[in-house]
Structure formats: structure tokens, C-alpha cells
Amino acid sequence: MMQTVLTIAGFDPSSGAGVTADLMVFAAHGLFGTSCITSLTVQSTVGVQASTPVSAETVRATLDCLESDLPAEGIKIGMLATAGNVAAVAEFLERLRGHGVRIPVVLDPVMRSSSGRELLDAEGVGVLRERLLPLVDWVTPNLEELGILAGRIVMQRGDMPEAARDLQAMGKELNVVATGGHLNPPDDLLMQAGGEMNWLPGEQIVSRSTHGTGCAFSSALLSRLVFGDAPLDAAVMAKRYVAEAIRTAEPRGKGLGPLNLLF
Numbered sequence: 054m055m056q057t058v059l060t061i062a063g064f065d066p067s068s069g070a071g072v073t074a075d076l077m078v079f080a081a082h083g084l085f086g087t088s089c090i091t092s093l094t095v096q097s098t099v100g101v102q103a104s105t106p107v108s109a110e111t112v113r114a115t116l117d118c119l120e121s122d123l124p125a126e127g128i129k130i131g132m133l134a135t136a137g138n139v140a141a142v143a144e145f146l147e148r149l150r151g152h153g154v155r156i157p158v159v160l161d162p163v164m165r166s167s168s169g170r171e172l173l174d175a176e177g178v179g180v181l182r183e184r185l186l187p188l189v190d191w192v193t194p195n196l197e198e199l200g201i202l203a204g205r206i207v208m209q210r211g212d213m214p215e216a217a218r219d220l221q222a223m224g225k226e227l228n229v230v231a232t233g234g235h236l237n238p239p240d241d242l243l244m245q246a247g248g249e250m251n252w253l254p255g256e257q258i259v260s261r262s263t264h265g266t267g268c269a270f271s272s273a274l275l276s277r278l279v280f281g282d283a284p285l286d287a288a289v290m291a292k293r294y295v296a297e298a299i300r301t302a303e304p305r306g307k308g309l310g311p312l313n314l315l316f
């Protein structure tokens with residue numbers, strides 16, 4: 054029987070990022086995906102125009118409703134939009150822990166779209182760092198998010214290990230994948246909870262189909278973890294999946310198009 058996994062993220066009507074993309078990633082991995090929408094964005098391949106957050110009450114009710122009927126065997130958390138939604142998700146994870154549920158939880162600490170729009174309010178960043186980070190097993194920041202969470206400047210490859218360790222110290226048994234998609238070469242850094250550090254080599258792919266790359270990576274990582282992959286295997290497989298999804302994507306839209314998540 055297909056395992057059930059949950060994504061908690063924003064809605065992107067152009068299907069490049071957010072829950073729509075996450076559900077495609079889960080389907081591509083042979084998993085049954087459920088979703089909790091945290092914000093309705095107005096966007097296309099050209100960029101994010103607006104974001105209307107879903108209330109924390111609705112997020113809380115959705116998570117409880119799903120858990121009572123379709124309990125997830127893994128959770129991916131993406132865009133949360135508001136401090137209230139971050140707190141609602143943290144409380145949900147605390148309730149699961151209280152009931153003895155131990156499942157992989159991957160946090161993609163989405164703060165801003167590639168087009169520059171804020172996707173998490175300023176108060177939310179603080180609540181994410183203080184309340185949510187200690188409750189997850191994995192976090193997948195890009196360089197900007199890594200810098201903001203670690204409170205230090207992260208511009209290049211050499212800045213990544215120390216910042217990743219800082220982040221790790223904020224969690225409990227936290228695995229960090231710092232994604233270096235904008236670096237050349239676009240290598241990611243895996244800092245495992247056990248202390249081992251690995252560079253995940255990336256290859257530069259010339260493409261305009263890059264919208265939602267972070268969403269796809271974190272969902273693919275969760276999928277591999279639900280299958281029981283070891284940390285390094287899961288991260289390598291997720292990176293490989295995203296590279297192939299970029300490589301095989303057809304151009305779509307006037308801006309940065311979606312990946313081919315169902316190749």
C-alpha cells in the first residue's frame with residue numbers, strides 16, 4: 054500500500070512551486086500526498102504578485118482533520134507565510150511527539166521567492182528559528198535563508214560549513230542541507246546530525262525551468278527518507294531527481310518555468 058505523506062505549504066496557481074508541485078513529487082515517488090495550504094499566492098512563471106495567508110485556525114483545523122483520518126508517515130514543511138502559521142505547525146508537531154509519533158519531518162525555511170517577494174513575515178522568521186527548528190529532523194535552507202537563520206553572512210561555499218553548524222546547534226539531532234543552487238558549481242552541503250559533513254556535487258544546467266526547485270528538492274528528500282534511505286543516500290537521490298527534472302523540463306511561460314516533476 055502507498056504510504057501517505059503530508060506537505061504544509063503555499064498554493065502556487067501556476068503549479069511550479071508549493072503544494073501543487075510537492076504533490077507531483079510525491080506521486081512521482083509512488084507516495085500518496087495530502088496537503089495543508091498556508092497561503093494563497095497570486096503568481097505565474099513571471100513572479101509572485103500577492104500572497105493571502107490562510108488563518109492559523111484553518112491551518113490548525115486542517116492538520117488535525119488530516120491526522121485523525123489520514124495520518125502521515127512523513128511531513129514536508131514549506132512556505133508558512135505568518136508567525137501564527139509557524140506556531141500552529143510547531144504545536145501540531147509537539148502534539149504528534151506527545152502521542153509518540155516518530156516520522157521524518159523536513160523543513161524548507163521559505164522566506165522569499167526568487168522574484169523577491171516576502172513569503173514569511175519578519176516575526177515568523179523568529180518563531181521558525183526558536184520554535185519550529187527544534188522540532189524537525191531536516192532543514193534545507195538556500196544560502197540567503199542559511200545566513201538569516203544563522204545570523205551571519207553566507208555568500209560563498211567557504212561560509213557554508215560554519216553557518217550550517219550554527220543552525221544545527223539550534224535543533225536537536227538536526228540534519229542540514231544547505232543548497233548552493235546559485236553557486237558555480239552548484240554544490241550542496243550536507244551536515245549530518247551525527248557530525249559527518251559531505252559535499253553533494255552539482256552540475257550547472259543552463260535552463261529557464263527552475264521555478265520551485267527548492268520545493269521539489271525538499272519533497273524529494275522527504276520521499277526518500279520515508280522509504281528509509283540513510284541521510285547521505287536520501288540527499289544524493291533528491292539532488293539527482295531535481296537535476297533530471299530541470300534537464301527534462303519543457304519551456305513553459307514567459308518567465309522561470311516549472312520543472313518536469315513527473316519524468
Ligand code: PLP
Nearest residue numbers: 063070071132163166167264265
Ligand atoms: N510560491 C510558493 C507557494 C512557494 O512555496 C515557493 C517556495 O517554496 C515559492 C513560491 C518560491 O519559489 P521560487 O523560489 O522558485 O520562486
